[in-house]
Amino acid sequence: MNNNIIEIKSLRKDYHVGEVTVHALRGVDLKIHEGEFVAIMGASGSGKSTMLNILGCLDKPTFGDYLLDGINVNTMNNDALARFRNKKLGFVFQSYNLLARTTALENVELPLFYNPQVRSRERKESALRALEAVGLSDRMHHMPNQLSGGQQQRVAIARSLVNDPVLILADEPTGNLDTRTSFEIMELFQDLNDKGRTIVYVTHETDIAKFATRNVTFRDGKIQRESIVNERLNAREILETLPVEAIEEFD
Amino acid sequence: MNYTNLFRIALRALIRNKLRAFLTMLGIIIGVASVIAMLAIGEGSKQKIRGQISSMGTNMVMVMPNMQRRGGVSLGASSSMALKYTDVLALRNEATALSAVSPEVTATGQVIYSNQNTQTTIYGVSEEYMGIKKLEILSGRFFNANEIKDMSKVCILGQTVVTNLFGAGADPVGLSIRIKNLPFQIIGVLKDKGESGMGQDQDDLILAPYTTVQRRLAAIDYINGIYASAISEEKSPTAIAEVEEILRRTHKLKESAENDFRVMSQSELLKTITSITDIMTYLLGAIAGISLLVGGIGIMNIMFVSVTERTREIGLRMSIGGRGKDIMKQFLAESIILSILGGVIGVVLGYLLARLAGSLMSSHAIVKTQSVVLAFIVCFIIGVFFGWYPARKAANLNPIDALRYE
Structure with missing residues (x-):
């Protein structure tokens, strides 16, 4: 377990808003191993969104080093970063960000369109496999508006899986979902994590953070607390205890 | 991203908004159709006049007596005994x-x-x-x-x-x-x-x-x-x-x-008359060309709306690996598809219009290959020209801001 997917050393991020300099991150050191399931927590303004943007190679640090899968991201230009994201990362967003009027299958295929090495047959097969992994292969020709919120988020997770990334980053993945559906999504994440996926997600809900193996809490641009989750919750077990009538699907 | 993929992505984006895509194309369709029809009618009437003049004779050269003047009084050409x-x-x-x-x-x-x-x-x-x-x-x-x-x-x-x-x-x-x-x-x-x-x-x-x-x-x-x-x-x-x-x-x-005589040839006569019909044709074509320009501005307008409306989509595409140039190419491809497809429909419509006008004016309307080729080239240029700025706007978006755009 000494294979570090993420290695961050004394990382700082400053924003210049007019004349004022905002120190969003003020020296962060963080290591995430392969196969970890990490929840990043913190109040708004704590720097956790900035951290996620940097982890997602959407933004570059002002000082310090960020190594993703052993590669230093700081030296890359925007195009190289895009390529890197395409090959190494999977994103899951709070509001799913699926393309409207586009089938689930086509939504999942999308990242592979930006990889010139993937042929169209391969693309379709990978997308089908990813949909299968999230349990939605029977909905592949449905449009997003024909799917429930939970199903849409599953499609988004399938999309994040399709390029076989080293890291899946999720930004408040259960923020738009009801309790039961949230647990279902966490069940899926735990399931993927059990199969070896490294997952990092941002949440402000403490009970959602308890599904992770480790919690990292940010405050004022620094890591306030890092802790191994002692009483880790198992989503499948919790779902079994929930009453069945809470199942809401609108299709 | 290869070009088949690019084309497919752009086409899918357009199909998602069929009515809007069609209305945008309408400007180009009308523009191209009117240019094609005008040029065809002009060419048709030119050919008709050419036919009439050449039926007058075979490479005819005419010699007429010049007008005679005596003491400043013109006696008229026919009175000349030259x-x-x-x-x-x-x-x-x-x-x-x-x-x-x-x-x-x-x-x-x-x-x-x-x-x-x-x-x-x-x-x-x-x-x-x-x-x-x-x-x-x-x-x-x-x-x-x-x-x-x-x-x-x-x-x-x-x-x-x-x-x-x-x-x-x-x-x-x-x-x-x-x-x-x-x-x-x-x-x-x-x-x-x-x-x-x-x-x-x-x-x-x-x-x-x-x-x-x-x-x-x-x-x-x-x-x-x-x-x-x-x-x-x-x-x-x-x-x-x-x-x-x-x-x-x-x-x-x-x-x-x-x-004391005048010499004229049929070909000179032909040149004079066809130069007049040419000017008419170009004038009509230029007026029709203005509508094509308006169509192009319509494309630009819609592409701007589209870029703003799809800011989150652009953010998503960037986050999953789309480079700025991929985004730019996609939007350029969309505007080029719009204009070229509009051009194709416009050429067909223009051809039908020309035939209709030809039968109404009892002259043939002739659609020349050059004007069709020209129409397509112009459409392509319009697509690139008017798609460029909106596409650049899309490509220069910051993925983080784009993803948060409401």
Whole structure:
């Protein structure tokens, strides 16, 4: 377990808003191993969104080093970063960000369109496999508006899986979902994590953070607390205890 | 991202907004259709006029006497006695660029048959005249050299004269008519030729030997004009130069003196008239082109709306690996597809419009390949030109801000 997917050393991020300099991150050191399931927590303004943007190679640090899968991201230009994201990362967003009027299958295929090495047959097969992994292969020709919120988020997770990334980053993945559906999504994440996926997600809900193996809490641009989750919750077990009538699907 | 993928992504994005895509294309469709239709109508009428002019004769070169002035008073061209039959002989013998030369002597007068009469022009000509003016005999025959020499009172009637005197479709060969009270025998009838390019009835005429018209009808010793054929259309300018040179010599004109005759060729006439129709065509095309420009601005407008509306989509595409140039290419591809597809529909519509207009104006509308190719090139350029700025705007978006865009 000494294979570090993420290695961050004394990382700082400053924003210049007019004349004022905002120190969003003020020296962060963080290591995430392969196969970890990490929840990043913190109040708004704590720097956790900035951290996620940097982890997602959407933004570059002002000082310090960020190594993703052993590669230093700081030296890359925007195009190289895009390529890197395409090959190494999977994103899951709070509001799913699926393309409207586009089938689930086509939504999942999308990242592979930006990889010139993937042929169209391969693309379709990978997308089908990813949909299968999230349990939605029977909905592949449905449009997003024909799917429930939970199903849409599953499609988004399938999309994040399709390029076989080293890291899946999720930004408040259960923020738009009801309790039961949230647990279902966490069940899926735990399931993927059990199969070896490294997952990092941002949440402000403490009970959602308890599904992770480790919690990292940010405050004022620094890591306030890092802790191994002692009483880790198992989503499948919790779902079994929930009453069945809470199942809401609108299709 | 390869180009098939690019095309597919762009096409999918457009299909998601079919109605909007169609309405955007409409500007291009109307623009291209009107350009194609206008150019086709212009080309059609040009060809029609060209056909009419070339039906007037075979590489015709016309020599007319110049207007005579005496003491500042113009006496009019027809009163000039500058051209003589000897000029015809000189041209026949010396001009190398001419294949046939005929004199023309005209007389107007009353023509009577039985209780019918009509007013027409009698053209005194020689045998070559038929070929030069592209006239054909429908029935009977043309007069021969002996009849010219003998000043025979024989004549050939045009269809309008036949209709006026004998009724439509009659064959009066062998009958006798009175021209200016002299009896003439009808030895032939000309084939119908229709209106000339200038709306002149080319069948309202009688042909007779030039000697007969000159002496018996007009009582003059000069001729009114010379009609000749250049050996080819390209030789027309040479023929004109030769005619001028020969006639100046036979007329013994001094170096400083002006020509007492005018030489014109059919090809010059054609050039003058087609240059007018060309200007008309380009003018119409330019007006139609403005609507194409408006269509292009419509594309730009919609692309801007599209970029703003799809900011989150752009953010997503960037986060999953789309580079700025991929995003740019996608939006450019969308605008090019819009404009090219609009162009295709526009060309088809323009073609149909041109045919409709052609049948309404009883002339053919001719869609030239060049104008179709040009339309597509222009459409492509419009797509790139008006798609560029919105696409750049999309490509320069910051993925983080784009993803958070509400």
